[in-house]
Amino acid sequence: MGQRQLTPLPRPFYDRPVLAVARDLLGAVVRHGEVAVRLTEVEAYAGGHDPASHAFRGPTQRNAVMFGPGGHAYVYFTYGMHFCMNLVCGPDGSASAVLLRAGEVVAGVDAARMRRPGASERDLARGPARLTKALAVDRALDGADVTSRRSALQVVAGERVPDDAVRRGPRVGVNAAHDVPWRMWIDGEATVSVYRRHVPRVHSKK
DNA sequence: AAGAGGATGGCCT
DNA sequence: GGCCATCCTCTTC
Numbered sequence: 115m116g117q118r119q120l121t122p123l124p125r126p127f128y129d130r131p132v133l134a135v136a137r138d139l140l141g142a143v144v145r146h147g148e149v150a151v152r153l154t155e156v157e158a159y160a161g162g163h164d165p166a167s168h169a170f171r172g173p174t175q176r177n178a179v180m181f182g183p184g185g186h187a188y189v190y191f192t193y194g195m196h197f198c199m200n201l202v203c204g205p206d207g208s209a210s211a212v213l214l215r216a217g218e219v220v221a222g223v224d225a226a227r228m229r230r231p232g233a234s235e236r237d238l239a240r241g242p243a244r245l246t247k248a249l250a251v252d253r254a255l256d257g258a259d260v261t262s263r264r265s266a267l268q269v270v271a272g273e274r275v276p277d278d279a280v281r282r283g284p285r286v287g288v289n290a291a292h293d294v295p296w297r298m299w300i301d302g303e304a305t306v307s308v309y310r311r312h313v314p315r316v317h318s319k320k
Numbered sequence: 321a322a323g324a325g326g327a328t329g330g331c332c333t
Numbered sequence: 334g335g336c337c338a339t340c341c342t343c344t345t346c
Contacts (some may be wrong), residue, residue: 157327166327176342193328194339200327213327232330243328287327310328 122268125261128184128203132158132210133296135184135203139212140300141275144260146249146267149222151239153214153272155299155306157285159200161209165290169209180209185261189246189253196243197252201260201269215242215286215297216307241307275300286310 123142128135136158144151159167161180168177168190179188180202188200188211200211217239219226226238226248239245246252251267260269279302282295286309299306 159327168327171343174343190327191341192326194326194341196328198327215327241329285327 120263120270122261122263122265122270123185125183125185128201128261129205130203132160132203132208132212135201136212136296136298137280139201139214139269140280140298141272143220143270143272144214144217144245144249144268145221145270146251146255147222147225149226149249150220151217151245151249152220153217154303155216155297157213157215157298158296159211159213161204164210164294166285166288166294167209167211169211173209177209179257180211181207182257185259187251187255187258187260187267189251189256189258191253192243197246198242199246199249199251199255213242214245216240216299216305217245218303218305219248236304240305283309 136156139153139156142153161167161169164170169180173181176190179186182202183206184203186202188202189197191197198213200213202211204210219238229247229250230238239248255267258267259265260267279300281299281301283297284292284295285297
């Protein structure tokens with residue numbers, strides 16, 4: 115085993131086009147406290163011209179972090195109960211980000227199990243909201259700098275994933291631009307989430 | 321001020 | 334495959 119990487123990926127890592135960052139995040143490790151997750155699936159979201167991006171209609175209170183510098187976490191709340199985590203990237207103000215969709219818990223499995231009772235080891239971080247649950251990432255970490263050595267939330271380099279192991283396809287749960295293959299995952303990984311096409315939800319009212 | 325719907329997940333058949 | 338919990342955020346009036 116190689117020497118343990120203790121230094122978070124630096125800011126310049128994120129100051130690149132979102133697709134390049136997304137690709138290189140595969141195999142990288144997100145750590146929050148004792149729990150660490152090796153990323154096996156991510157999705158790229160561009161800034162103002164991507165109709166699927168939260169930044170599409172300009173800055174709001176929720177997406178403000180997206181318009182800031184790269185290397186910060188954009189965490190949002192959805193469906194009344196879940197959090198999802200992105201990493202802001204690209205030049206400052208480009209408002210692009212990479213959604214962390216799934217990964218393999220490589221440290222702190224016991225702590226992750228406590229947070230995800232009943233889940234199999236494979237499912238601990240298999241899905242964007244499961245991943246934040248396993249890592250205990252929530253609203254409090256919106257805007258957190260993941261490049262700081264003293265940050266509780268960090269992203270460190272992992273083993274490089276070869277090009278022929280990187281697969282691409284349409285983004286999950288997204289109507290707009292479903293033709294754009296900006297979802298990326300590592301071929302053959304058990305922790306990659308199950309693909310689900312976007313289904314408009316019927317509003318059940320009393 | 322109100323309504324619609326969501327970058328999901330868990331449980332059901 | 335379907336259903337729906339649960340509440341925040343944005344849009345529109």
